[in-house]
Amino acid sequence: MTQTSENVTWLTQEAYNQLKAELEHLSGPARTEIAAKIAAAREEGDLRENGGYHAAKEEQGKMELRVRQLTQLLEHAKVGEAPTDAGVVAPGMVVTIAFDGDEDDTLTFLLASREYASADVETYSPQSPLGSGVNGKKVGEDARYELPNGKMASVRVLDAKPYQG
Numbered sequence: 165m166t167q168t169s170e171n172v173t174w175l176t177q178e179a180y181n182q183l184k185a186e187l188e189h190l191s192g193p194a195r196t197e198i199a200a201k202i203a204a205a206r207e208e209g210d211l212r213e214n215g216g217y218h219a220a221k222e223e224q225g226k227m228e229l230r231v232r233q234l235t236q237l238l239e240h241a242k243v244g245e246a247p248t249d250a251g252v253v254a255p256g257m258v259v260t261i262a263f264d265g266d267e268d269d270t271l272t273f274l275l276a277s278r279e280y281a282s283a284d285v286e287t288y289s290p291q292s293p294l295g296s297g298v299n300g301k302k303v304g305e306d307a308r309y310e311l312p313n314g315k316m317a318s319v320r321v322l323d324a325k326p327y328q329g
Contacts, residue, residue, distance in 0.1 A: 175241045176256070183241075187234040190227055198224045253298045253324045255290045260323040261298060261307075267322070274327050275299065285327075294319070 175183070198220060205217035253259050253275060260272040273286045275295055288295045297309025301321045308318045 175243055177243050180238070180241055180243050183234055183238060187231065187238065190231050190234070194227060195231075198227060251303045251324055253301045253321055255299070256327055257324045258285060258327050259298060259321065261294075261319040262322055263317070263319055267320075270322065272323075276327070 201220040202217065202224065205214055205220050208214055208216065211217050255275050255277070257275050258272060259275050260270055263269040263271070271286075273288045275290055275298070276287055277289060290296060290299050293309045293311060297307040297317075298319065298321055301307045301324075303321050303324055306318055306320050308316050311317050
């Protein structure tokens, strides 16, 4: 779970360990592997028409971007416990909301950094309009937030419980 405030990102120990392991892999074995692919493709001759070379260079660029993102994230990370206070919306919580108080029109999502997105449940960042609108609200409370088009929307918090991922 992550919670970002200012330039600090709060991570559970498990999330920190996963991101650290990914960074170590990308900085070590994966970097060596892509360098070998580039070298092998370069030996094939003319680089202008060498699809393997260009694909490997593009893959290298994406990998290096991810290394920079992870390095920056982990530099500012603080390791802490996942939220335990069910009933109050906070990063690391699975939240169910009703749009405009209509309990038939609901959405359940994990309030967390995109770095900790889950395949099990949709993830909204605490900095997103919806995420910042519901953060800190108690079950049963209404929250208002601004949509990208400038209009205001309201939701009611139906449930908030720690993510068990």
